[in-house]
Amino acid sequence: MQDYLWLEKYTVLDKSNEKIIKELGIQPWFHPYFDVAKNRIQKLVNRYGTHQDAADTFLDFLEEEYEYIENED
Structure with a gap:
């Protein structure tokens, strides 16, 4: 777990x-x-604070956006 503490910051x-x-x-x-994933991060930060601005959350959003568009066809 220690290896991933940088993700939180x-x-x-x-x-x-x-x-x-x-x-x-x-x-x-x-x-x-x-850009869409960054906008989603910004909304979380505005609502819940800067601890939401982390790589793991960004990667989750990035994957969700990719899957949404790719599965739309």
């Missing part, structure tokens, strides 16, 4: 998409969904 909103891609190793097919 990871700041998505203050980083460029390029930096997030590099740090989290995000695959290219997810790149078009960054």
Whole structure:
């Protein structure tokens, strides 16, 4: 668990998409969904506080956005 403590303090909103891609190793097919995932993070931060701005939450949202669009067809 100690290995993942950095996720709790990871700041998505203050980083460029390029930096997030590099740090989290995000695959290219997810790149078009960054802005929507970041908007969802911002809404959580506005409502519940900055502890919501973490990599694990961002990755969950990114995957949800990808699956939503891909399954829409």
